Amino acid sequence: MKSYFILFTIMFALQYVRVKDDRSYLRRCLLTFLPLFLFGAFRTDCGDYDSYETFFEGVHGGGDFYSFNERMEYGFTLLNHIMPSYRMLMVVTSLFVCITFAYFFYKNIPSKYSWLGIIFLFLSADKSIYFMLGSMRNSIAISMLLWSVTFIRDRKYIPMIVTTIVAALFHTSSLIFFPIAFFIARNEKMGTAEMAIWIVAMAVLIMTPITTFLEQIVPYVDLYFERYESYVDESRDAGTLATLGAVLMALPALIYMYKNNALTKEENTIGRLALCFMYSYFLGSLNVRISQYYMLFFLPYIVSYYERVKDQGLRIGYVAYCGLFLAYALFVVSANNISSPFVMFKSFF
Numbered sequence: 001m002k003s004y005f006i007l008f009t010i011m012f013a014l015q016y017v018r019v020k021d022d023r024s025y026l027r028r029c030l031l032t033f034l035p036l037f038l039f040g041a042f043r044t045d046c047g048d049y050d051s052y053e054t055f056f057e058g059v060h061g062g063g064d065f066y067s068f069n070e071r072m073e074y075g076f077t078l079l080n081h082i083m084p085s086y087r088m089l090m091v092v093t094s095l096f097v098c099i100t101f102a103y104f105f106y107k108n109i110p111s112k113y114s115w116l117g118i119i120f121l122f123l124s125a126d127k128s129i130y131f132m133l134g135s136m137r138n139s140i141a142i143s144m145l146l147w148s149v150t151f152i153r154d155r156k157y158i159p160m161i162v163t164t165i166v167a168a169l170f171h172t173s174s175l176i177f178f179p180i181a182f183f184i185a186r187n188e189k190m191g192t193a194e195m196a197i198w199i200v201a202m203a204v205l206i207m208t209p210i211t212t213f214l215e216q217i218v219p220y221v222d223l224y225f226e227r228y229e230s231y232v233d234e235s236r237d238a239g240t241l242a243t244l245g246a247v248l249m250a251l252p253a254l255i256y257m258y259k260n261n262a263l264t265k266e267e268n269t270i271g272r273l274a275l276c277f278m279y280s281y282f283l284g285s286l287n288v289r290i291s292q293y294y295m296l297f298f299l300p301y302i303v304s305y306y307e308r309v310k311d312q313g314l315r316i317g318y319v320a321y322c323g324l325f326l327a328y329a330l331f332v333v334s335a336n337n338i339s340s341p342f343v344m345f346k347s348f349f
Helices: 002-016 022-032 034-041 049-059 074-082 086-108 111-123 129-134 136-147 149-153 157-168 174-184 192-207 210-224 226-232 240-259 265-286 290-308 312-334
Strands: 043-045
Touching: 002 022, 002 034, 002 111, 022 034, 022 086, 022 111, 034 043, 034 086, 034 129, 043 049, 049 074, 049 086, 074 086, 074 136, 086 111, 086 129, 086 136, 086 149, 086 290, 111 290, 111 312, 129 136, 136 157, 136 174, 136 290, 149 157, 149 174, 149 265, 157 174, 174 265, 174 290, 192 240, 192 265, 210 265, 240 265, 240 290, 240 312, 265 290, 290 312
Parallel strands: none
Antiparallel strands: none
């Protein structure tokens, strides 16, 4: 917990380093995520640390390294094979994640409001920084999704398909979440018909028991994604608090996107991906990786909301509410989970 606040203090303070142009802002973004890179590169325990280390040792133990563990995808297995040490593997993956974070901030969050992006990055630490550093395969795939925003925005099918296939070589779930992102995240203003679809979808997700969805997807999971059976078998509906909290986040977001004619293509695209994150709370036990895949898109969305909404009371009230909702999820729900990476994370740095 102490390292969390130290990292936050350093990275937040760096947002007040003055920038004169885009190039200096890019340098500040890279400098901002340097402490996080060092923290991740020299971590000693977190998430799946032990199982990843065991896998790495098995890959380098001789024989056919591709058949060592059927749970690991070929791309990640090959990456393990070419890395000279387990520490180097963590250095390389941490570097990729932190460069991705820095560039994502640079492209999607104005320098004037980067401080707000950092606040929400740390309020979502269990779903963003700690999860990304604790789950290497997922971190590579999610980073590729962040780099793919331009493909999604510009509706570039071929580059998106190629990126999805490459990401799936590191985590199979990319085959689900990349197409969902591409299908949902249109770049134009939200119209009345789409607004109605989002509202109906919310109502259906709230009122339909999770077991109903499970009955539909279990056969496909058993056939194509056997490794995730243990997750979908945990039939649990979303709690009342999580459901109500998600409604209070999502409805203002829908109204904001529906009424605002000045949103750019990037803001429309990212806003819909942020809605995917908000809706993930309605899915109960099915929310296995959904929130982690789409959480980071919430950061530029909340900055956009804070920047564009003219009513100061509404703007501050909504942003404060979202911060409190995420803080509760982090400091109360996640911090009291013994297996949470937020609790387990340790580093030399």
